[in-house]
Amino acid sequence: MNVQNEMKLSFLSNSVNEAFARTAVTSFFTQLDPTLDELTDIKTAVSEAVTNCIVHAYRDTIGPIQIVARVLENNTAYIKVKDRGCGIEDVKKAMEPLFTTAPEEERAGLGFAVMESFMDTLRVFSTPGKGTSVVMKKKLTSRVRHG
Amino acid sequence: MNIQINASDELVTVYLTGEIDHHSAGEIREEIDRSLESNRPKQLVMDFKNVGFMDSSGIGLVMGRYKLMQTMNGDVKIINTPNHIKKVMKLAGLDKLAAIE
Ligand SMILES: Nc1ncnc2c1ncn2[C@@H]1O[C@H](COP(=O)(O)OP(=O)(O)OP(=O)(O)O)[C@@H](O)[C@H]1O
Ligand SMILES: [Mg+2]
Numbered sequence: 499m500n501v502q503n504e505m506k507l508s509f510l511s512n513s514v515n516e517a518f519a520r521t522a523v524t525s526f527f528t529q530l531d532p533t534l535d536e537l538t539d540i541k542t543a544v545s546e547a548v549t550n551c552i553v554h555a556y557r558d559t560i561g562p563i564q565i566v567a568r569v570l571e572n573n574t575a576y577i578k579v580k581d582r583g584c585g586i587e588d589v590k591k592a593m594e595p596l597f598t599t600a601p602e603e604e605r606a607g608l609g610f611a612v613m614e615s616f617m618d619t620l621r622v623f624s625t626p627g628k629g630t631s632v633v634m635k636k637k638l639t640s641r642v643r644h645g
Numbered sequence: 646m647n648i649q650i651n652a653s654d655e656l657v658t659v660y661l662t663g664e665i666d667h668h669s670a671g672e673i674r675e676e677i678d679r680s681l682e683s684n685r686p687k688q689l690v691m692d693f694k695n696v697g698f699m700d701s702s703g704i705g706l707v708m709g710r711y712k713l714m715q716t717m718n719g720d721v722k723i724i725n726t727p728n729h730i731k732k733v734m735k736l737a738g739l740d741k742l743a744a745i746e
Contacts, residue, residue: 516668546700
C-alpha cells in the first residue's frame with residue numbers, strides 16, 4: 499500500500515513512556531482529521547501494545563521499543579509496535595481473550611482483545627527469544643477537507 | 646493521577662482523576678486497598694468522572710477491587726463513566742460484575 503506519510507519513534511521500556519507513546523502516535527494521526535472516538539480507539543490500542551512490551555517482553559529488564567506510524571491511502575492509519583524482548587511461544591493462545599501469563603499482577607488478559615476490537619486489523623509476529631511485532635490498521639472516516 | 650477517598654464503614658467512595666494505565670495503576674491500587682482494609686465497607690464506589698483515559702490495566706484494577714470487596718461480602722459500583730471508558734469496561738464484561746452508571 500502506498501505510504502503517504504511516516505514517523506518513527508524509539509524509546510526505552512520505562513512505564514512512564516506509556517503515556518508519551520500513545521499521545522505521540524495520536525498526535526501524528528490528527529492530520530487525518532479523525533473523530534475523537536477514532537483517536538481514542540487508536541490511543542487505547544497503542545497503549546495496550548506498548549504496555550505489553552514493558553510488562554511482558556522486557557519483564558525483568560529495560561529494552562528498546564520502536565513504533566512506526568504511517569498514513570496509507572484511503573485515510574488508513576498503520577501502526578507497528580516492535581520489541582526485541584522474550585517473544586511469544588504460542589501467539590494464537592496469547593491472543594485469546596482472558597489469557598494472561600501474569601494474573602498475579604492483576605492483568606486481565608484483554609490487551610489483544612482491546613486492540614482487535616478498536617482497530618480494523620491486528621497481526622502479531624513473534625519469535626521466542628527474539629521479539630514481537632504488532633501491526634494494526636484502522637481506516638478513519640474521511641471528513642470534509644478544509645482549503 | 647490524583648485520587649481522593651471518602652471513607653466510612655458503610656461506604657468507601659474513590660474519586661479518580663487523570664489517566665489509568667499500567668504506570669499509574671499500582672499506586673491507585675495501593676491507596677484504595679489501604680482504605681478498604683481499614684474500613685471494610687459494604688460498598689466501594691468508583692467515580693470515573695475525571696478519568697480521561699483508561700486501558701486494560703484499568704480493567705485489572707477494577708476486577709481486583711471487585712475480588713477484594715467480595716472477600717468482605719461487599720460490592721462495587723462504578724459511577725459517572727465517560728462513554729469511551731464504558732466501551733472498554735463492556736468489552737471486558739465488567740458490567741456483569743459491577744453496576745456501571
Ligand atoms: N510484546 C510481548 N512480548 C512477550 N509476550 C507478550 C507480548 N505481548 C503479549 N504477550 C503475551 O500475551 C499475553 C496476552 O496479552 P494481553 O495484552 O492480551 O493480556 P495481558 O497483557 O496479560 O493483560 P492485560 O493486557 O489485560 O493487562 C500476555 O500475558 C503475555 O504472555
Ligand atoms: Mg496486555
